[in-house]
Amino acid sequence: MTRLPAARLRRLAAAGAAAAVALSLTACAASERDEGDGAQSGGTMTFGAAGAPDLFDPFYASDGETFRVTRQMFEGLVGIEPGGTELQPELATRWEPSEDGLTWTFTLREGVTFHDGTPFDADAVCANFQRMFNQTGAGQSQALSYYWTQSFGGFADGATPSLYESCTAQDPGTAVIELTRSTGEFPGLLALDSFYMQSPAALERYNANDVRAQGDGFVYSEYAREHPTGTGPFRFAGYDEANGSVELARYDDYWGEQAELSRLIFQVIPDETARRQALEAGEIDGYDLPNPADWQTLRDNGFNLQIRDPFNILYLGITQKNNPALADLRVRQALAHAIDRETLVSATLPDGAEVARNFYPDTVDGWTQDVVEYQHDPQRARQQLAEAGQQNLTVDFHWPTEVTRPYMPDPQSIFGALREDLEAAGITVNPVSKPWNGGYIDDVESARAELFLLGWTGDLNSPNNFIGTFFSAPDSQFWTQASPWGQQLSDELQAADSEPDEQRRTAMYEELNRKLKAEYLPAVPISHSPPAIVVSEDVEGLVPSPLTKERFDTVSIGG
């Protein structure tokens, strides 16, 4: 018998040990595949998302990528018509206000169940409202309950007045909601994703209200991370964080027409170019907000590019706090005359963009043609500056980098065009560029900018969602409190929003729009830009929404 050399023995032993480890690992790692899922009809659509959802409890969410997912699982009492901005019945089939606009009676849809099998009824509606109203601690932070604080104000502790008073389950099919004041936004704001109905049983079972500040951030509940339970056409099937993909499955007991797709996957691809390439390679079936520079190429390559109606506004913001010259209306009017919005829109914004006359699109109540128009007139601008004693006006003009927004697809080129216009009118511009989250938003929100670029995509068809959001607070980014009308504008906005009579309310907003342009001019409205969404040619049935609130239950996929 020959003896093996020691070195060879060591190598053999090592190889044996490695094989044993591999075998034991294999033995304890079993596949968890559900072989049954593949048999379902309808196919799978993979949609490229620009970011990971923050969580799956829409009440605590405020970002588009989270809502894109939750919108498929949850529904509101009130819905939005597909492809439009008008309200339509959803979980409530009808609603009736009292004469003073304080009491709203909702008739609920019958035969609706949550994904956990529990019934949707008036008790569930009231449980949802009570849950939102009774937030405490971190749950009251605007970082979490943004839409509640924006729309309803305060909470049950009474520290801040709340629009919400109470909810009563009159009978299983009727819920009555009492408000503390009338608002033109109700019941429209119930179509906001944050106020969609969630299963009270699941909320309780998985401690949905267990959110808390920890260190520099917030910790979310088990419900928000793993057990979102709504009534929508898709139910939650899993979030593979390591692979950046969220999977939803068709809810077979859906009250309405069942979704065509059996599976809906959201694959996170943060880079816009990477999303386009993934679509071109057939790895995803669609993505949102393709770069306008790619629109034609995508069309030429056979993709189905759908351009939504514009429902946003880009404005030139003016902060009256730091540069006293900007508190003079004549100076602000000179800025408006200096900029050539027609050329800017045609040269730097995508096809279908429009020059803005008001601070919101013409499909929203109270929009009026009858407003002062500041035509491009550099001579007039110089003249007005001279009248104000500001011939040598110098302004710091802030613009953001590392960001695109539906209303602002290319901030750099927009800034460049505006800067040229202002300089042509004799204004000295000091450019200040910062990354969006790297100081730009800080500067704007803290009223440190003098001129800035910002905008808004409407959440719902309501004037208050635009001009109320912009100008209600006199110490906002515009610092309107530097002008004698700052508080007055705030009061006028509040009065218009609280007017229960629709006709009178519309007239009040028309008057406000006239004054905003002629007398106040806290900013200069520039444009409305149409955002696009693109899908592969075998995707059918997608209805683009001006509010960018697409639902995928009508979508089918061939091939």
Next chain:
Amino acid sequence: MLRYTVRRFGQLILVVAALSVLLFAWLRSLPGGPVSALLGERATPESRAQLQAVLGLDRPVHVQYFQFLGRAASGDFGVSTGVQPGDDALSIFLQRFPATLELSLLAIVLAVAAGIPLGYVAARRRGGWLDNAGVVSSLVGVAVPVFFLAFLLKYVFAVELGMLPTSGRQNAGIDATRVTGFFVLDGLLTREWDASWDALKHLMLPALALSSIPFAVVFRITRAAVLDVLDEDYVRTAYSKGLTDTVIRGRHVLRNAMLPVVTIIGLQTGALLSGAVLTEKVFAFQGVGEALAIGFERRDYPVLQVVIIAAAMVYVLVNLIVDLSYAVIDPRVRT
């Protein structure tokens, strides 16, 4: 040997401590912050102030630092505010690290598998076409920015030719079981061969892009080291003793030439993270590099702190392992 190892671990702790102070102060001196990222573009001064207070960001930086240290001592490194909001920063790192490790390992394997043989052959046939081709390709590898190479590879092999995937770690529709977080390995362990193969395909292009610099460096160092060793007296002596070419190559040339090569492999492995940031971003590859890129964009302090400190630790540890491996390769170091 033991004292040496202990001393190096002591140095590691000092490096991490110093880095954590500098990093903490530097991140908080950057413009912007998590408040803007969390509240978006419609926050009021009041809501900003309220959130600053809730998160403790209104306190002096040194107070925040000591609070961070206190929490870190109990294993709490903070909660993400931007990369994966609500998730523990350390768990984000641990979840994503296998992705970057998988990518880096494949990149370094590709670099070594191509760089050492080519470097050796180039040195043995100095001045030949293979040598010239190797030198030129290594120059290209060093000179071309990784992100550009990544774009190029992706465009050609994924978009135009459709041979490999454009982005991500695995096709989301594949329904893979997760075990270790190393997707290729998981597929093998669970016998989900399609999942393993798909993950490997997703790795190929980013790994190729990432391997360009290490390949160039390994090639050049191997070539230079082999040339040096070939000139040594002991190699001539070995030939004159009549030893075979195989024995001389294996025992005398390659073994002695490997010392600088191993050092450089260690340095390159540690440095791969910087390349991984760009590569992972281009390929939407869910590793720590991508977390770093998103973390900076959204000013996610906890994730940035954990990732940067952990990356530094990995870098120091890899170099420690390299130093210790000298002892194995070169018996003189053991003394």
